Amino acid sequence: MAYWLFKSEPSxxxxxxxxxxxxxxxxxxxVRNYQxxxxxxxxxxxxxxxxxxxxxxxxxxxxxxxxxxxxxDSTTKDDRWDCVDIKAVRPLTxxxxxxxxxxxxxxxxxxxxxxxxxSVQPVTDAEWMRxxxxxxxxxx
DNA sequence: GCCAACGTTGGC
DNA sequence: GCCAACGTTGGC
Numbered sequence: 001m002a003y004w005l006f007k008s009e010p011s012x013x014x015x016x017x018x019x020x021x022x023x024x025x026x027x028x029x030x031v032r033n034y035q036x037x038x039x040x041x042x043x044x045x046x047x048x049x050x051x052x053x054x055x056x057x058x059x060x061x062x063x064x065x066x067x068x069x070x071x072x073d074s075t076t077k078d079d080r081w082d083c084v085d086i087k088a089v090r091p092l093t094x095x096x097x098x099x100x101x102x103x104x105x106x107x108x109x110x111x112x113x114x115x116x117x118x119s120v121q122p123v124t125d126a127e128w129m130r131x132x133x134x135x136x137x138x139x140x
Numbered sequence: 141g142c143c144a145a146c147g148t149t150g151g152c
Numbered sequence: 153g154c155c156a157a158c159g160t161t162g163g164c
Binding site: 009054058098117 | 160161162163
């Protein structure tokens with residue numbers, strides 16, 4: 001199983017919105033970046049991801065699961081753009097902030113740090129375990 | 141609110 | 153196919 005990170009502006013689509021969708025989940029639509037799209041095409045049913053709040057909050061706040069593999073983004077007719085569906089699994093007991101991540105040596109190579117503008121990104125197994133530990137949260 | 145970084149577009 | 157111009161993102 002692979003791990004990912006989904007970035008969202010909480011004022012547009014936040015963790016509470018994601019939770020409100022329950023197990024039905026919701027399309028991760030609106031991505032118009034090839035790198036991010038390609039990562040979504042690589043995602044498999046059951047893959048897990050972090051839900052990250054950008055802008056003011058800048059923190060990993062929850063864990064999500066891919067509940068539908070890549071398909072046409074329903075918000076556009078342009079067939080270049082695919083997206084997956086994700087559903088909320090659980091919040092992090094303690095949100096892990098960007099500052100926390102930057103301060104941690106083991107996380108210094110995270111895409112979040114290296115390429116802050118990429119909205120969908122891969123997370124390594126080690127990074128996943130580390131952030132779950134920092135967030136006092138069950139990684140499974 | 142600013143600006144640096146980056147990705148995309150379009151003219152040549 | 154290159155590259156300048158432009159738009160967007162997101163941290164500060």
